Each structure stands twice: as structure tokens, then as C-alpha cells.
Amino acid sequence: xxxxSTVRLQRxxxxxxxxxxxxxxxxxxxxxVVTFTGICRGAEAGEPIAAVRxxxxxxxxxxxxxxxVAEAAGRWPLLGVTVIHRYGRIxxxxxxxxxxxxxxxxxxxxxxxxxxxxxxxxxxPFWKQVEKADGTIWVEAKATDDAAAERWAASGRERAAxx
Amino acid sequence: MRVKLLYFAWVRERIGKPEEDIxxxxxxxxxxxxxxxxxxxxxxxxxxxxxxxxIRAAIDRTHVKPQxxxxxxxxxxxxxxxxxx
Numbered sequence: 738x739x740x741x742s743t744v745r746l747q748r749x750x751x752x753x754x755x756x757x758x759x760x761x762x763x764x765x766x767x768x769x770v771v772t773f774t775g776i777c778r779g780a781e782a783g784e785p786i787a788a789v790r791x792x793x794x795x796x797x798x799x800x801x802x803x804x805x806v807a808e809a810a811g812r813w814p815l816l817g818v819t820v821i822h823r824y825g826r827i828x829x830x831x832x833x834x835x836x837x838x839x840x841x842x843x844x845x846x847x848x849x850x851x852x853x854x855x856x857x858x859x860x861x862p863f864w865k866q867v868e869k870a871d872g873t874i875w876v877e878a879k880a881t882d883d884a885a886a887e888r889w890a891a892s893g894r895e896r897a898a899x900x
Numbered sequence: 901m902r903v904k905l906l907y908f909a910w911v912r913e914r915i916g917k918p919e920e921d922i923x924x925x926x927x928x929x930x931x932x933x934x935x936x937x938x939x940x941x942x943x944x945x946x947x948x949x950x951x952x953x954x955i956r957a958a959i960d961r962t963h964v965k966p967q968x969x970x971x972x973x974x975x976x977x978x979x980x981x982x983x984x985x
Contacts, residue, residue: 794979800962
């Protein structure tokens with residue numbers, strides 16, 4: 738099965754509902770659509786922030802996300818995938834990232850969306866800075882994000898061993 | 901061997917430039933060896949690469965490990981652990 742996939746990096750805001758509708762409109766084979774949107778919070782580690790600034794590695798960021806979309810399409814029977822990640826300055830309340838997955842049934846759509854977000858956090862070359870009252874600091878990577886991504890590798894190995 | 905180096909996030913800030921073309925000295929064969937050599941190029945590089953364990957690298961836009969050979973690379977990037985999403 739070939740899933741329709743779109744990967745976009747952009748400075749501008751996106752419309753999550755419109756992106757999801759694009760993957761389902763006029764089709765009768767889609768039975769499930771999962772949409773995840775990551776939103777900029779107004780506080781980081783308990784301290785208020787004015788904005789986040791996202792730096793990325795142009796060229797590699799697209800390629801890395803596309804590799805994971807292809808992997809997701811190989812692991813689950815997906816009909817469509819859209820990933821949009823913003824860069825630049827983003828203020829609290831604005832969307833940062835979205836993942837839409839469609840499939841005939843919900844299991845694949847849920848699992849693939851979660852898989853893609855876990856890998857986006859740890860493998861896609863993006864770096865966040867937060868603007869605070871006393872200056873701008875780089876956000877440190879979280880061990881919990883690494884663990885979340887690692888469990889997909891573990892389940893892949895188990896599946897490979899079982900086959 | 902001539903190669904383009906790219907730096908991102910605080911690695912870029914500490915070194916003070918986003919990219920540069922360098923001539924890799926003979927005898928430097930892996931990503932890890934390149935990091936060690938770069939760290940010896942001056943204070944700003946020593947600061948950027950002070951803790952090699954947290955430095956991530958990509959060769960021609962694909963993630964690589966410290967033991968990966970650099971032969972044939974045209975673009976090598978160094979950056980901290982990623983924090984997107």
C-alpha cells in the first residue's frame with residue numbers, strides 16, 4: 738500500500754483542521770484519522786516564557802522526517818501521512834508541529850502518529866531556545882523523549898524476532 | 901580531504917560561525933577523531949566540543965556515530981541532542 742505523504746517545514750502558521758480534511762475529503766476508504774498538534778506552552782520548567790525559537794538543519798530535517806514517514810508506512814497500513822513542523826519564533830498558544838495519519842482502522846493511525854512524534858522529538862534536527870525574562874536559553878533534551886523513541890526500536894526488534 | 905562543516909544551536913554559538921570549509925589532516929579517519937582534532941583548534945572549539953558525549957553528528961544529512969568513517973563525506977554537521985517536536 739502506498740500512503741500519500743506530505744512533509745513541510747515552514748515559518749508560517751498552519752491550519753491543522755484543513756490539513757486533516759485534505760487527507761479524508763472525497764474518500765471512502767479512510768476509516769480513521771488521527772491528528773496531533775504540538776502547541777507552544779507559556780511556561781518552561783515553571784518559568785514564564787515569551788517565545789520559543791526553533792532552529793533547524795535545512796535539507797536534513799526534511800530528509801530525516803521523510804525517512805521516518807517511509808518507515809511508518811512500512812510498519813502500518815497507512816493511507817495518508819502529513820507532517821508539518823514550523824521553525825523561527827513561535828509565541829505561546831501558537832502551533833509548532835502537527836502530524837496527521839489516516840488508515841482504514843484506528844490502531845494503525847494512532848500508533849503511526851505516536852511513532853512519528855516520538856521520532857520527531859529525538860531524531861529530526863531541530864533545536865529549541867526559550868526566551869525568558871533573564872535571557873534566552875537552549876532547551877535540554879529529555880531522557881524521557883529518548884526512552885519514548887527507543888521503545889519503538891525495541892518493539893521492531895521483537896517483531897523481527899517473532900517473524 | 902576537503903569538507904564542509906556545519907554547526908547548529910549552541911555548537912554554532914560557541915564556535916562563532918555556522919559553517920566553514922576545512923582541510924582534514926591526514927590520519928583523521930572517523931567522526932570521533934575529527935571531533936578531537938577540532939577541539940584542539942582553539943578555545944572556542946574546545947568549548948564547543950568540551951563534552952564529546954553530547955555532540956551529535958551527521959554526514960551528508962544522515963545521522964552517524966563517532967566511529968563512522970568520514971572518507972567520502974562532503975558535508976559533516978555537528979550539533980547538540982535534538983529538541984524539536
